Amino acid sequence: xxDKDTSDLLISMRGINKAFPGVxxxxxxxxxxxxxxxxxxxxxxxxxxxxxxxxxxxVERPDSGKILLLGKEVSVKSPQHAxxxxxxxxxxxxxxxxxxxxxxxxxxxxEPMKWGSIHWKxxxxxxxxxxxxxxxxxIDVTRTLGSYSVAIQQMVAIxxxxxxxxxxxxxxxxxxxxxxxxxTEQLFGVMRKLxxxxxxxxxxxxxxxxxxxxxxxxxxxxxxxxxxxxxxSTLSRxxxxxxxxxxxITVLDEMLKTKAETxxxxxxxxxxxxxxxxxxxEIEPFDLDLHAGEVVxxxxxxxxxxxxxxxxxxxxxxxDSGSLTIAGKRVEKFSPNASIKRGLVxxxxxxxxxxxxxxxxxxxxxxxxxxxxxxxxxxxxxxKQEEIADKYIHLLDIATPSADQIVKNLSGGNxxxxxxxxxxxxxxxxxxxxxxxxxxxxxTKAEIQKLVLSLAEDGKACIFISSELEExxxxxxxxxxxxxxxxxxxxxxxxxxxxxxxxxxxEL
Amino acid sequence: MKQTKFSPSLRKIxxxxxxxPTLTLALILLFDLITVPNFFSIQIxxxxxxxxxxxxxxxxxxxxxxxxxxxxxxATGGVDLSVGAVMAIAASVAALLMNPYVLATELPPHLMKLxxxxxxxxxxxWIVIIVTLIVATICGLWNGLLVxxxxxxxxxxxxxxxxxxxxxxxxxxxxxxxxxxxEPYAFIGQGWKILPFSLYxxxxxxxxxxxxxxxxxxxxxxxxxxxxxxxxYFSGIDEKKIKLLAYSxxxxxxxxxxxxxxxxxxxxxxxxxxxxxxxxxxxxxxxxGTVMGIGGRFSLLASLIGAVVIQAITTSMxxxxxxxxxxxxxxxxxxxxxxxxxxxxxRGFIRKLTVQKEAKP
Ligand SMILES: Nc1ncnc2c1ncn2[C@@H]1O[C@H](COP(=O)(O)OP(=O)(O)OP(=O)(O)O)[C@@H](O)[C@H]1O
Ligand SMILES: [Mg+2]
Numbered sequence: 001x002x003d004k005d006t007s008d009l010l011i012s013m014r015g016i017n018k019a020f021p022g023v024x025x026x027x028x029x030x031x032x033x034x035x036x037x038x039x040x041x042x043x044x045x046x047x048x049x050x051x052x053x054x055x056x057x058x059v060e061r062p063d064s065g066k067i068l069l070l071g072k073e074v075s076v077k078s079p080q081h082a083x084x085x086x087x088x089x090x091x092x093x094x095x096x097x098x099x100x101x102x103x104x105x106x107x108x109x110x111e112p113m114k115w116g117s118i119h120w121k122x123x124x125x126x127x128x129x130x131x132x133x134x135x136x137x138x139i140d141v142t143r144t145l146g147s148y149s150v151a152i153q154q155m156v157a158i159x160x161x162x163x164x165x166x167x168x169x170x171x172x173x174x175x176x177x178x179x180x181x182x183x184t185e186q187l188f189g190v191m192r193k194l195x196x197x198x199x200x201x202x203x204x205x206x207x208x209x210x211x212x213x214x215x216x217x218x219x220x221x222x223x224x225x226x227x228x229x230x231x232x233s234t235l236s237r238x239x240x241x242x243x244x245x246x247x248x249i250t251v252l253d254e255m256l257k258t259k260a261e262t263x264x265x266x267x268x269x270x271x272x273x274x275x276x277x278x279x280x281x282e283i284e285p286f287d288l289d290l291h292a293g294e295v296v297x298x299x300x301x302x303x304x305x306x307x308x309x310x311x312x313x314x315x316x317x318x319x320d321s322g323s324l325t326i327a328g329k330r331v332e333k334f335s336p337n338a339s340i341k342r343g344l345v346x347x348x349x350x351x352x353x354x355x356x357x358x359x360x361x362x363x364x365x366x367x368x369x370x371x372x373x374x375x376x377x378x379x380x381x382x383x384k385q386e387e388i389a390d391k392y393i394h395l396l397d398i399a400t401p402s403a404d405q406i407v408k409n410l411s412g413g414n415x416x417x418x419x420x421x422x423x424x425x426x427x428x429x430x431x432x433x434x435x436x437x438x439x440x441x442x443x444t445k446a447e448i449q450k451l452v453l454s455l456a457e458d459g460k461a462c463i464f465i466s467s468e469l470e471e472x473x474x475x476x477x478x479x480x481x482x483x484x485x486x487x488x489x490x491x492x493x494x495x496x497x498x499x500x501x502x503x504x505x506x507e508l
Numbered sequence: 509m510k511q512t513k514f515s516p517s518l519r520k521i522x523x524x525x526x527x528x529p530t531l532t533l534a535l536i537l538l539f540d541l542i543t544v545p546n547f548f549s550i551q552i553x554x555x556x557x558x559x560x561x562x563x564x565x566x567x568x569x570x571x572x573x574x575x576x577x578x579x580x581x582x583a584t585g586g587v588d589l590s591v592g593a594v595m596a597i598a599a600s601v602a603a604l605l606m607n608p609y610v611l612a613t614e615l616p617p618h619l620m621k622l623x624x625x626x627x628x629x630x631x632x633x634w635i636v637i638i639v640t641l642i643v644a645t646i647c648g649l650w651n652g653l654l655v656x657x658x659x660x661x662x663x664x665x666x667x668x669x670x671x672x673x674x675x676x677x678x679x680x681x682x683x684x685x686x687x688x689x690x691e692p693y694a695f696i697g698q699g700w701k702i703l704p705f706s707l708y709x710x711x712x713x714x715x716x717x718x719x720x721x722x723x724x725x726x727x728x729x730x731x732x733x734x735x736x737x738x739x740x741y742f743s744g745i746d747e748k749k750i751k752l753l754a755y756s757x758x759x760x761x762x763x764x765x766x767x768x769x770x771x772x773x774x775x776x777x778x779x780x781x782x783x784x785x786x787x788x789x790x791x792x793x794x795x796x797g798t799v800m801g802i803g804g805r806f807s808l809l810a811s812l813i814g815a816v817v818i819q820a821i822t823t824s825m826x827x828x829x830x831x832x833x834x835x836x837x838x839x840x841x842x843x844x845x846x847x848x849x850x851x852x853x854x855r856g857f858i859r860k861l862t863v864q865k866e867a868k869p
Contacts, residue, residue, distance in 0.1 A: 316742070340744040354742045359735045359804045364728060371725045372744035379725045422743065 016065035022401030045413030046399035098146030103127035268292030276322035297476030305485035314346035343429035358408035392421035568819035574789035577761030585803035586662030593673025595782030598766025603776035648759015697771035734803025
């Protein structure tokens with residue numbers, strides 16, 4: 001391969017090796033990017049996708065191997081350097097400034113100037129226009145980025161990367177992990193346009209459908225080694241999945257079989273009862289019931305109030321109307337700590353800001369909520385901690401060299417699993433899962449969906465939130481639909497996906 | 509996932525928080541060994557040990573005490589600028605409790621006599637100590653309330669007491685510098701039982717702090733709150749109470765340091781006791797590898813070594829005849845050195861060295 005002519009390639013990476021303590025993240029990986037192609041980079045959680053991107057963009061230095069840009073060997077020294085070489089990147093973990101406004105984040109470094117100072121008004125109108133044009137969203141760009149949901153933050157990061165002129169190469173590391181169908185379509189439109197202009201795009205995702213919709217070629221890596229590069233048109237989905245997870249596709253089969261309806265479902269007693277529960281400006285008063293052994297899905301578009309509803313139920317916010325009854329007792333004190341003690345937990349959607357404690361170890365992250373529930377003084381012994389951590393590392397197949405690894409060194413999907421483990425470890429009666437499978441690979445996603453249903457079988461109750469409607473439908477016994485911060489409908493039994501989609505759009 | 513051999517030895521040592529402070533201390537002591545004759549000689553008198561080395565530790569004891577509390581505060585992502593002032597308040601309270609007659613304008617002769625009686629104390633010593641420490645803890649509690657509940661930035665919140673504290677200390681003694689004649693009180697800072705008594709105090713406070721943080725979940729919670737208070741809150745950690753505890757404990761430590769300092773100079777001097785020691789305490793913690801402004805992982809022992817490092821620099825500079833004003837500049841250099849050591853670049857470089865060594869044994 002090395003002797004092949006590489007002059008028609010935008011990028012050619014050859015024999016890349018990268019080791020971290022305890023992990024060989026990349027082993028002799030080759031990767032090519034052509035002019036005007038959309039190249040999907042696929043692999044399970046911890047396969048080394050993000051690491052390959054980081055090596056290419058100068059965040060990490062490879063231990064060995066070379067990178068050719070337009071046929072010339074380069075050594076990328078830093079992300080800034082990569083940018084000056086024409087590489088624009090959206091990293092998996094959004095690395096914008098939550099304290100700055102949306103407009104500032106989009107145009108930072110390229111602010112329109114007037115008389116030697118920033119022309120604020122123009123900055124804001126420009127940013128607003130960019131967001132509207134690129135992703136078709138219309139939001140208040142003068143609010144701080146941190147006040148928006150992960151989905152908006154992700155779109156801002158995308159808009160920022162697309163606004164960089166002269167970019168020859170665009171890298172998108174899981175840009176769609178919290179986007180809904182509509183925004184994803186918008187993004188794809190922009191990608192196709194860039195592609196027609198000759199820009200090469202590297203696209204990472206765990207959504208198989210999206211890969212088939214948009215990509216020209218697929219490169220699969222597994223455990224840090226290259227499996228191969230294929231034309232999308234010649235590779236079937238089953239083959240792709242087999243190549244990614246390295247075993248046959250029974251998992252996927254199972255995934256398609258496990259549906260809420262097929263699982264034996266005994267509806268137990270009422271464990272959660274919300275009556276006219278609401279908070280002004282966040283979510284209008286709603287009723288919700290949850291029974292033991294039941295999974296209730298929350299469906300809704302971005303900004304429909306799913307996360308807000310979950311926050312109220314978990315006690316992150318204090319409602320200003322209505323009542324909440326958990327396990328027959330009316331809730332007076334709204335706080336996460338009180339909720340955990342009542343056996344109600346929430347796995348938040350924002351993994352980075354509200355989920356992981358990045359400098360703590362995997363073990364400490366896993367036992368954190370359990371310990372908080374037990375208080376300051378009933379310290380879980382080291383041995384017990386290790387047992388619990390090992391149990392969940394095994395159960396959720398968390399890729400880490402040891403339980404003492406610092407959690408920020410894990411791949412994105414594996415961090416997500418650590419958060420799930422944290423909540424499972426508290427042995428809760430009611431689980432609220434806000435985007436629990438965000439960034440998780442196909443194989444594990446099926447495992448997690450199965451896990452949710454088996455928890456219900458064991459008599460737990462679960463509220464399942466996902467921007468992926470199919471997933472909600474597959475896992476839920478009942479679906480509540482939200483639209484414009486209001487609960488608009490509830491469905492149980494066999495429902496048509498279209499009905500729910502209309503109802504999400506507020507058309508019913 | 510592919511796993512390479514996880515060879516911990518070399519890396520574990522260099523990544524440990526104890527590594528850099530210990531290395532720095534060793535370098536300073538090595539410097540002393542070469543330049544100062546008899547630096548390491550230790551004499552035994554009346555069964556007690558004396559010598560330059562012991563002096564370093566003894567003189568470091570106030571900063572060591574402060575650094576224990578400061579470590580917890582900095583680990584939560586805050587800082588406490590008021591510890592020096594709280595030392596002064598503690599000293600004033602203690603002095604007043606032992607001898608309130610000093611403040612009287614007119615005294616009958618039988619009481620007048622008591623003023624400089626080395627055996628007289630108005631309140632028994634144990635009450636003096638307990639009340640002083642309660643007052644100091646309340647000072648810390650006040651800081652904690654401002655930071656955790658009123659949500660004022662730690663730097664600003666504790667600046668209030670830093671400025672007001674010395675005034676309060678003056679108010680307590682009515683503007684008088686009270687001399688302390690009570691003999692047993694002097695033992696706190698000057699007593700000797702094989703080793704200086706203040707070192708036993710340091711050891712005691714250290715052990716207590718260690719048990720509180722490492723034998724309960726409090727240490728984990730402090731680190732977690734410092735690293736990401738939002739995630740911690742979501743996980744059910746009562747972030748406010750954790751901060752309140754850290755600042756209160758820091759106040760308590762400052763109180764003990766105030767007792768030691770006032771017993772050393774036998775007065776309640778509001779304008780000298782603990783002056784600028786908050787900076788030394790912060791520096792000690794930073795040398796110990798807890799990151800100021802970010803918090804997170806901490807090591808109490810590393811902070812203690814940091815405190816000793818600062819004192820060792822001072823002592824060795826004096827030993828080779830450096831002037832007091834030059835000393836400040838040298839301390840500044842040490843700060844730069846330490847900050848460089850902890851910078852990502854240097855860290856990455858050292859990491860690389862150790863990784864390569866491990867890869868090719
Ligand atoms: N800074 C680091 N220190 C130690 N190990 C690391 C570091 N960064 C990544 N790793 C390890 O390298 C491996 C590859 O990680 P990478 O982030 O590239 O995975 P990924 O394919 O992007 O996975 P995901 O789909 O979950 O995002 C993982 O096992 C991860 O734990
Ligand atoms: Mg990744």
